[in-house]
Amino acid sequence: MMPEQWLGGSMVFLLLVMFFNASGAFVGINIGTAVTDLPSAADVVAMLKANQITHVRLYDADGHMLNALAGTGVEVMVGVTNEEVLGIGESPSAAAAWVNKNVASYLPETNITAIAVGSEVLTSIPNAAPVLVRAMNYLHHALLASNLNFQVKVSSPQSMDMIPRPFPPSTATFNSTWNSTMYQFLQFLKNTGSFYMLNAYPYYGYTRGNGIFPIDYALFRPLSLTKQIVDPNTLFQYPSMFESMVDATYYSMGALNFSGIPIIVTESGWPWFGGANEPDATADNAQTYNNNLIRRVLNDLGPPSQPTIPIRTYVYELFNEDKRPGSISEKNWGLFFTNGTSVYPLSFGTSDRVVGNSSGVGVFCVAKPDADSSLLQSGLNWACGEGQANCSAIQEGQPCYEPNNLQSHASYAYNDYFHKMQSAGATCDFGRTAITTTVDPSHSSCVFMGSSGSNTSGLFTPPSAFGPTGLMGSSSMLQVPRIVFLIPAILAIIGF
Numbered sequence: 001m002m003p004e005q006w007l008g009g010s011m012v013f014l015l016l017v018m019f020f021n022a023s024g025a026f027v028g029i030n031i032g033t034a035v036t037d038l039p040s041a042a043d044v045v046a047m048l049k050a051n052q053i054t055h056v057r058l059y060d061a062d063g064h065m066l067n068a069l070a071g072t073g074v075e076v077m078v079g080v081t082n083e084e085v086l087g088i089g090e091s092p093s094a095a096a097a098w099v100n101k102n103v104a105s106y107l108p109e110t111n112i113t114a115i116a117v118g119s120e121v122l123t124s125i126p127n128a129a130p131v132l133v134r135a136m137n138y139l140h141h142a143l144l145a146s147n148l149n150f151q152v153k154v155s156s157p158q159s160m161d162m163i164p165r166p167f168p169p170s171t172a173t174f175n176s177t178w179n180s181t182m183y184q185f186l187q188f189l190k191n192t193g194s195f196y197m198l199n200a201y202p203y204y205g206y207t208r209g210n211g212i213f214p215i216d217y218a219l220f221r222p223l224s225l226t227k228q229i230v231d232p233n234t235l236f237q238y239p240s241m242f243e244s245m246v247d248a249t250y251y252s253m254g255a256l257n258f259s260g261i262p263i264i265v266t267e268s269g270w271p272w273f274g275g276a277n278e279p280d281a282t283a284d285n286a287q288t289y290n291n292n293l294i295r296r297v298l299n300d301l302g303p304p305s306q307p308t309i310p311i312r313t314y315v316y317e318l319f320n321e322d323k324r325p326g327s328i329s330e331k332n333w334g335l336f337f338t339n340g341t342s343v344y345p346l347s348f349g350t351s352d353r354v355v356g357n358s359s360g361v362g363v364f365c366v367a368k369p370d371a372d373s374s375l376l377q378s379g380l381n382w383a384c385g386e387g388q389a390n391c392s393a394i395q396e397g398q399p400c401y402e403p404n405n406l407q408s409h410a411s412y413a414y415n416d417y418f419h420k421m422q423s424a425g426a427t428c429d430f431g432r433t434a435i436t437t438t439v440d441p442s443h444s445s446c447v448f449m450g451s452s453g454s455n456t457s458g459l460f461t462p463p464s465a466f467g468p469t470g471l472m473g474s475s476s477m478l479q480v481p482r483i484v485f486l487i488p489a490i491l492a493i494i495g496f
Contacts, residue, residue: 025300025310027293028055028075029335030267033062034323037338041068044318047340048074057116057266057314061102070109077114077266077314078102080135082125085118088138089131095138096145104146112152115139116197116266120159122178132156133184140192155189157197157266160205160245163252168231169238169305172248173255186258198249199267201316202241202289207280217241219270219285220292236304242268242293246311247303262309268293269316272343273432274329281329283429287344290315290335294347341437344427364450365418365428366411368435376410379430383413390416393446400446410434411441412448419449 031044039047041064048056049072057077058065069076080088080098088095103112117136121128136154143149162182166172174182189196206218216222217229220240229238238244246263253261270289274281293313302309320334320343336342367376384391393400394409414434418427428434442451 025297026055026075026312027297028057028077028312028314029053030057030059030314030317031065032059032317032319032321032324034321035319035338036322038319039338039340041065043340045069045072045074047318047336048072050340055312055314059119066102066106066110066112069111070106073111076110076112077116078112079116080118080139082118082121082128085121085125085128085135086131088117089128089135092138092141095135096142099139099142099146099148103143103152104148107148107151115152115154117154117156119157120161120199121156122181123159123161129178129181133181133188136185136188140188149192153194154192155194155197155264156185157199159199160201160248163248166205166245166248168233169236169244169247169251169303170231170233172251174252179256183256186253186256186261189261190258195262195264196249196253197266198246198263200242200245200249200265201268202245203270203280205241205245207278213241215280215285219288220296221288231304234305238304240292240296242296243303243311247305250303250305263311265311265313267316268313269333271329271332272334273332275327278327278329281332283344283427283432286333287346287427290346337435339437341435343436344429345436364411364437364439364441364448365415365434366437366441367407367414367430368433369407371407371410371433373406375431375433376406379433380406380410380413383410383417383430387413387417387421389413389420399444402446412446415441415448415450 029048041062044065045068047053053074055075055077056069057079059079060081061078066076066078084098088098099115103115106112117132117139118125118128121132136156140149140154143152143154160166162174162178163172164175186196188194202218206213206215213229214223217238218241220242223229223239229244230236231238236247238247246265249263253259270286271278271281272283272286293315297311297313300310301307302311315335317333318336319338320332322331324331334343335346367379383389391409391413392398394412395401396404400408400412410430410433414428414430418434428436440448440451442448
């Protein structure tokens, strides 16, 4: 019996739920390191501060990052790598050494609050299953010995693959193959007042669902009032697949007679670029998903079955991990490029403040330096034609004609379109030839919209007075939200 049990099991549950409710929801971010030209730890922390990110998850316990995070107040989840799980699970002394090196030596300057033991261990390295809970116990005992057990909790992120049929949520159960391990796992979480770590990816739920669920459901888009996704047993309505996945996990724990264990979503996101066989991995979908995810999490409500328990969530992920093996989409989940610019507009808060790019002052949409010239020309043609950007300033004799090159002219046109049309859903993409930056490209008398020296109405004659001026418009660049016809709820309840 764990030392905390003098409180009584039900009291531990009550205190944990009260803690979750009192401290509210948050949105954090995962920081992977399989990245070419990974910024320094100091630069990464500067990005976190600039974007008001207060919670991070590291997949390891990198000393440079932990030192750089010292004094910031950022809550840090450190990770035991999958390769380390077996050794720690076989040796209490190895667990104690790991805690002393990677946790105790950084506290209290670095605000470490959790240890994630491996990642999706049961479904990715099944041979480690027999030692997973033992490793967690050994780490917890090491924290007890250092009097850190109340500040630092131990858990292990699990994949949704642990639940073969997650819909309807009310009938969801863990794969029976893992029943013995999951019972021990959940008993550990209950005894230590910890939380269930869940990796929830509606992207995979949708793409592997063979068309059963509409993409709007995966992206948090509104569903028709007559075509809601409903659990036929509870009559709970599920406005998003994300909430359904979280509830499926609560019900799966309940099927093993465990309750009162809150869920933290340790990974969720959407890839913004994929291969030819990955048509839903787009910047528009990623922007829609992650912005809606953040808004949903920060409303401080839980899923339908647990409305009082916030769904704390870590977005996957800070940078594209281009060194990761696998499909093209696997490498393109990042919210930021390594130069600090955002991949698409994103807000990390409840206010309208937008990270990296917005229609406000200080952010610009410009042509990528390495963009293919033919694609760049098509983007410029469309922006000045069908996109109705005000391209008068880049005509000969006008302030932004010089330098007279494709990248410069495209940058002006892209930025004008982006600032005028972002409120209508426009993104800084242009066939992946554009990028956002906080570096003001204005020069001399050429002022880009978004600069502190510009005005919101534009500086020059509306484009209708000039037309495309020799540029050939291309409808292939038009970014129009796709219309998805929703399916009846009866089809949605057959599982995926």
